[in-house]
Amino acid sequence: MSNEDLQPEAVKPEDWAGEMGLKWLTNLSSFEQMIAPIGDALLARADFQPGDNVIDLGCGGGATTIAIAGMVRPVGKVMGVDISPDLTAAAQARAAEAGATNIEFTCADASTVTLPDAPYDRLFSRFGSMFFEDPFAAFQNLHGLLRKGGRIDLAIWGPPRDNLWMMEMMGVVRNHVEVPPAIPRAPGPFAFEDLEYLGEILSGGGFTEVDVVAYEGLQPVGGVGATPEKAAEFASAAMATGRLLSDKGDAVMKAARQELTDLFARHYVPGKGVMMQGKVWLVSAIA
Template identity: 30%
Template sequence: MEAALTQIRDQQQQTWDKFSPGWKKWDTWTMNFMRPMGQEIIDALQIKETDHVLDVATGTGEPGLSIARLAPRGHVTGFDLSEGMLAVAREKAAQQALPNYEAVAGDVCALPFADQSFDAISCRMGFMFFPDMLLAAQEMYRVLKPGGRLATCVWSAPPHNPWIGTMMGTMGAHLTLPTPAPGATGMFRCAQPGMLAGLLTQAGFQTISEKEVQGTVTFDGPEGYWQNMMEVAAPVVTAMSQATDDTRAAIKSALFTKLEPLAVDGKISLPFGSLVLVAEKR
């Protein structure tokens, strides 16, 4: 991988390690949020109890830990760039008594596994952060057995994701947010329908399907939303790092003005949208 992409990878690693404590704190909330996409992935993979499965971008362990419960005579390898995230995954695997789950750190663009090692591959919310998405897909194809399946998901278009767009839009009214370079890593890099499907086709995958999964995610009122964004959402924290105290206060005030009318019984629910793709290796 060329030097510029290696630098992006290293920056990603530092970012996820930095945010791993926040992800641990919010893990129950995050896993509930991500469960619909994780369940779509699990259902698509049709896990057998003897399967060997690779869960790429496993983060704090899902959907790999859930898959491990479905493959008690198989094995699940949770793979991620961040050791900080993987420490949480290992802790959860021990708490759940899942000896068939292991967490391995490394670069998805250079998977440390032999050809045709896995019966299935899951990858929840990972592709948009890979420095070289095509190389990552080719590596997944290489380590997947013939007849195996890859199931992955990414965020769909920003208008379908007010759960993060509400915060970003409010910040944008008070801060000068940089315009991402074409192809830069980021949440909505794969949002264009058909974009990731085309990339998987280039990597050699066949029988590719794509569907949108939508829902709502709930926060404990405006203050709960604010705290979540400040502790878990990397692009928000990065942007807010340039704000003065006065600007930060103005953003919070404007945000609460938007959110307070949406509160029902102290809770706020905001929509999300994702794309779930399933592909086969013939």
């Protein structure tokens, strides 16, 4: 391997309106199965009631949007917002197939979106709030979409050191390429690991009564029942691990995938899949 191969990669923002949104759609079932228990925990905490009007921020393929629609019917409604046109279209088709008539979708950047039916009663987001370039401005905009006294419920990743599903995979990547150091508070999955920083953003946006509980559990990497080989294929094709390795050549990718397979084999539980530790903050606040 040459010195050039070992140079740190430039940190690139995740293009959720394009490449990342399409990757999520291509691997929708695997991604959703991996984070479904967290979504269920956040839905239980949010405890939506019939008649609530809700925004589902970063709605992805629409699974949580459809679940919320079932909780707030018959007169409550849900607006799913996502920046990816591919995911928004898929979510619309999925909601129609499910016969959910109290759902609409908007393809937009939530940091600047205006919604004609605002203000809403509630805002919900399962991992859709950590990627704003200017989070202070974004949360000010989100605050303006809620009625006074409305509530926001967020699921955000806790510190990387407590998310072994990510740390151990990145350890494999570091055996093959030099990974740039993480930039604290930069947009990305772990932007809000620091709860003090998140508190500053929520307060700056006009939110009060911030409450946080920790969720800890095992993540089925690659989806429920995925074999170590399937999980390694998923990590290489759809996650940040593969992104960092993608232009390093077939030999590097093949070696890294084998290491990932070996790693996942140590965490494989028959009938459940590759089960790795994760930690999430479940956050609520009042507008």
